[in-house]
Every structure is written in C-alpha cells, then in structure tokens.
Amino acid sequence: MDGRIITLAQQKGGSGKTTLAAHLAVAFARLGHGVAILDVDPQGSLGQWFERREAHFGPETIDISFGTASGWGARREAHGLARNHDIVIVDTPPKSDTESRSAIEAANLVVVPVQPTQIDLWATDPTLQNIAREGTPSLIVLNRVVQRAGLTGEMIEAIQALGRDTAATSLGNRVAFAASIGRGLSVQETEPSGKGAQEITALTDEIQRRLNAG
Template sequence: MAGRILTVAQQKGGSGKTTLAAHIAVALGRMSGLPVAILDVDPQGSLGTWFEAREDSLGEDATGLAFRTASGWGSRREARSLARDHGFVVVDTPPKTDTDAKPAIDAADYVIVPIQPTPVDLWATKQTIDLAARESTPALLVLNRVPPRASLTQEMAAAIAQSGYDALTARLGNRTGYAASMGNGQTVMEAAPSSKAAAEMATLIEELTRRIG
C-alpha cells in the first residue's frame, strides 16, 4: 500500500508554509515510526536549504528523512514514486503559481493549507482551496502563527467554519522557536522538546493522523 502524500500549499506568501512542511515531516516520522520523505517543488529551494543544514547538524545518515526535488509536472511522478517506499511524503510547493503547485496537489491525498488568523489571509486562501477542489483533493486548513489575542483567533475560527472550509482544531502559536530551530536544520521537537511549540506540534500531528488515516 502506498504511503500518504501531503502537499503543503498556500498561494499567499508569508504563511509559514516551508516551516510547517518541515515540522510536519519530522513529527510524522517521530510519532508514527514510518519512513518519511520530503519533496521540494518550490524553486526558491528553502526546504532543500533546511535539509542541507540538517545534514550538517545531524549527519547525512541521521536526518531521518529522504529528500528529493522536482519541478512542474515531474513533481506528481516523484511524489508517487516516493510514496511507494515511504509512509508519508510531505511536499512543499511554491506560492503564487498554479503551474508548479497543481501537479503536486493532484498527486496528494490531502492538501495542508497554513493560514494566519486574519481576514486578508482567509480571503487569499480561497485561491488555494479552489485549486485543490479542481484537482478533487481534500484540503485541511491549519491556523498558523496564531497570536495570543484570543478574540481575533476565535473570530477567524468562526469565519473559517462559516466559509465551509475544513480546518484542524489544533493551532500553532506565533512562537520564535519554530523559525529558530529551522536555522539549525532541526524542528522544535528536537531543539526544544519540552517547549509549548513542541507540544502544539504533537497535538497537531495526532489530530492530522486521525483525520488522514
């Protein structure tokens, strides 16, 4: 049985897409015990740069992940090839372009859409949701970089529910630990395993794996 392909996509820039992709990949590997691969489809190559830092930090044989790159229509073929040998494949896509994101979304079992809790971000997310719908791929929103102002977050959660979009209840706070750990090729689960950020990621992965099976 092929593994699950999870494509992280968001047409709006600045959503924390690559950071979320890296954290999901590492957390899935640690919590599921299954082999995980990451596929960088973004021409900016941020996920690849993170993986190189990970190799430097942990050693080439200790990353816990397989890594590949692809572009355009090749991403669909590469994702499906990786899924034959891995329990999960996490794909990072470029913002603001349907051409490169579409094949990766088409290949996916689920699209994970990070969204900051602001009205502008919710409006901009419609483009990504529509793209997933055209490829008949279910999309799950993840509230990311959530500020401590509970009132705005609750308002946005209600707005998401009213929009009809499917979203995880687990949320990730606006914490410096996520970005700081990425600089060393790691994630918060490794750099700060006792932190609130690490606990948030564990909660998110528990909910995500329940949802995707």
C-alpha cells in the same frame, strides 16, 4: 501499499508553509515512519533546511529523505517517493497554479496554513478553489495565532464559515519555530517540552487520524 502524500499549499506568501512542512516531517519521523520531503518551490527553502539537518546529523544517520521537482514532475516524483516511504510531504511555491496543481493532485491530503487575518483569508480562497477542482481532501491549519488578539477569534469564525475542514489544533506565533528551522531541526528537538512542540505533536496526530480514515 504506497505511502501517504501530504501537500502543503497556499498561494499567499509568508504563511509559514515551509516551516510547517519541515516540522511535520520531523514529527512523523519521530513516530517511526519512513519520511521523505519533496521541495517543489524554486526558492528551495525546504532543501536548505534539509542540508542543515544533514550537516547536523550526518548523511549516514539522517532520518528523512529528500527530493526536488518542478511542474508536472512533482506528481511523478511524489508517487515515486511514496513507493519507498510511509509519508511524503510536499512543499509547493506561493502564487503558482502550474507548480502546485500536480502536487495537489498527487496528495492524499492538502494542508493549507492560514494566518488569522482578513488579508490571509481573502488570499486563501484561490488555493481552496484549486484544491476543490482536483477533488483532494484538504485541512486548514491556523498558523501564527496570537492567542490574546481580539481579531483572532473573529477570523477563526470566518475561516470555519468557509465550510472547509479546519484542524482543531492551531499553531501559536512562536519564535521557537523559526529558530529551530534555522538549525535544520524542529521545536520537538530544540524545545521538546515547550508549547510549540505540543502543538506540532497534536497536529500530527490529527493529520494521521485523517489519513488513516481516508
């Protein structure tokens, strides 16, 4: 049986999509899964993170595989990686229907990170429409949440009112996420007892339950 494909999609730039993709990859690998990441974004940020990780651990001991593709090739490459890995995580570019469509079509689940602001909510609608057209299950993940901000609660309600599945776990606005990415690592490795690591662990468990149920 082929592995499961998780695509990260969001047309709004700056949503934290690549950071989340890297953190999920590490989290699934730490659970003992064979994990591959696929960078479909021409900016190549996920690939740069992988190179730092490879330099940190060494090419012989790194725990994650890497691939890259563009356009329609994303679907083919994702399925190819899924034949040899338990989990394939695909990072797509913002503002590109062409680059994202095949990755969304290939996915067992599309994870959509959304920051809790009105602008981000407006910008997310085209992404959700694209996912709905492909008929792929999706999960909205609230990202960079400021817990004490009054606006956050209103935006959470507005996102939930969209009628789309929203993760019970949200991710805080934490410097630790970006700091770990710059080293080719994740917060589970740099701050294993921190709140960020706890959030990633909880979100990964939630996603895995959805994949198992699908």
